[in-house]
Amino acid sequence: MKKEQVVNCQFSVWYPIFKKFTIKSSILPLPQNVIDYLLDDGTLVVPEGSSSLQQTHNNTSDSEADDDVQWSDDESTETVKAPEFPDFNAKVLEAINALGGRVFPKLNWSAPRDANWIALNSSLECQSLSDIFLLFKSSDFVTHDLTQPFIHCSDDDSPDPVISYELVLRKWSELIPGGEFRCFVKEHKLIAISQRDYTQYYHHISKQEHSISHSIQGFFRDHIQYKFLDDDYVFDVYRDSCGRVWLIDINPFGPVTDSLLFTWEELTSASRLTASQAQDDMPQEEGPAFRYTTSEVTVQPSPCLSYRMPRDFVDLSTGEDAYKLIDFLKLTETETTLDVKEKVV
Ligand SMILES: Nc1ncnc2c1ncn2[C@@H]1O[C@H](COP(=O)(O)OP(=O)(O)OP(=O)(O)O)[C@@H](O)[C@H]1O
Ligand SMILES: [Mg+2]
Incomplete structure (x- = not known):
């Protein structure tokens, strides 16, 4: 990733080009x-x-x-x-x-x-x-x-x-997280699509995998490809309830951008990417690899949770959990340290 690629992904650079297809x-x-x-x-x-x-x-x-x-x-x-x-x-x-x-x-x-x-x-x-x-x-x-x-x-x-x-x-637009996807473009080619909110399982994504992938590919071909200033970039889209695709953002093709269900190693290597549902004995479809969370079992905590305050701090400061406050006071009385649990709000 070069500095110029970062410069080109500034909002004021891409917005005038794609104004018609974004918020x-x-x-x-x-x-x-x-x-x-x-x-x-x-x-x-x-x-x-x-x-x-x-x-x-x-x-x-x-x-x-x-x-x-x-x-x-x-x-x-x-x-x-x-x-x-x-x-x-x-x-x-x-x-x-x-x-x-x-x-x-x-x-x-x-x-x-x-x-x-x-x-x-x-x-x-x-x-x-x-x-x-x-x-x-x-x-x-x-x-x-x-x-x-x-x-x-x-x-x-x-x-x-x-x-x-x-x-x-x-x-302000009420975007449903299950409609958001991140798309990776290398040398003007759409190589990968990832569910954006990968922490959740969305039944409709597995059901509509092909139509989602096709509508995003069509949007890329018609409105984005060769129009952006770089060969490599990452664009985010929203597919609304009518199946219409909107551009949300454009990001640099490199580690400053979260690669979600792919890794940057995979995205930058020359080998072919596999999709969520890829099976060894089935020939893979041409086009981008599409990955999404395939079951409730793989659901993960939200990545932004680590930026929040531990739940115990909030409960103590607001006095919302009286028992926690009593426990805390007892602990400080006996000069022991509070073992703050890793729970977050
Ligand atoms: N106009 C909007 N109204 C309401 N929510 C929005 C709007 N634009 C974006 N969002 C929500 O905020 C999220 C982050 O937006 P955006 O991609 O512009 O931020 P970002 O800082 O560039 O994120 P990233 O670091 O992942 O690239 C989107 O995934 C979407 O859910
Ligand atoms: Mg962004």
């Missing part, structure tokens, strides 16, 4: 002060005008304390002021309204998929800039875009291309 979106340049705010580790203070919590580092006077959460009694430290981005905020709100009031946010390449648990609705659906900031500031995937977009590139001795950072707002 309606807006692209806003990200001002430098917003980038600095997103990269600043110390503040989780959402901008003025939002109703969400603000973080202060001192005891504020009663008159201004109502909306503020006080994290410390230390009077010597100064108040962290909520940053203000009035012009940018106005542009974002205008774009959100033009997209129907609910959007899915991402940066040049990544969405904050690892942070949805922190949002009040446990979703990436946003209606304001503060919703977006809360997700972005909690996401390692967003930080990856901002700090190391060219990691894993083979031409790492060449200078990094200059990136203009952008906020991408996509019209």
Whole structure:
């Protein structure tokens, strides 16, 4: 994977080419002060005008304390002021309204998929800039875009291309995970298709394997092949309930992109890929190898679970599980350590 391939997979590069076949979106340049705010580790203070919590580092006077959460009694430290981005905020709100009031946010390449648990609705659906900031500031995937977009590139001795950072707002769409597929293209040829949400078994996929594969191949041939700037890339699609295929995203052909039910070793080797249902005594069909989860037995935990908070932490902090709290207090009384279970919310 070369740096140029990563550059070509930026949303603002592919969106104008494939606008007709994807979800309606807006692209806003990200001002430098917003980038600095997103990269600043110390503040989780959402901008003025939002109703969400603000973080202060001192005891504020009663008159201004109502909306503020006080994290410390230390009077010597100064108040962290909520940053203000009035012009940018106005542009974002205008774009959100033009997209129907609910959007899915991402940066040049990544969405904050690892942070949805922190949002009040446990979703990436946003209606304001503060919703977006809360997700972005909690996401390692967003930080990856901002700090190391060219990691894993083979031409790492060449200078990094200059990136203009952008906020991408996509019209919110209720996508059913069983309709999402990731497609791998090598030398302009569609070589592999994987179920995107491979952690679940979807009965309809095994039942409609051939029609799903054919509709994706047709979509690729008619609308994608030879139109993208590279020979090798990975595109994500959504097949809706009418069987119509939509483009969701384009990703670099390399280890920064999750290879799902394939491995990068298989995808980059010259040998022929096998499909989920391939049998040794049956000749394999021409066309891409199609893999999907074939039974409930192979169901796995969601890959983003490891980004969440352990369930015990949440239960203790909210006091939701009284017995756990009592156990915890007993343990701290006897100065033993709490054995936090690896359960996650
Ligand atoms: N407009 C939208 N409305 C609602 N959900 C969406 C929308 N666009 C994408 N999604 C959901 O979010 C998921 C991630 O979207 P997307 O592929 O754009 O993010 P990404 O960061 O590029 O992911 P990856 O790292 O896997 O490439 C999709 O699989 C889909 O389920
Ligand atoms: Mg992507």
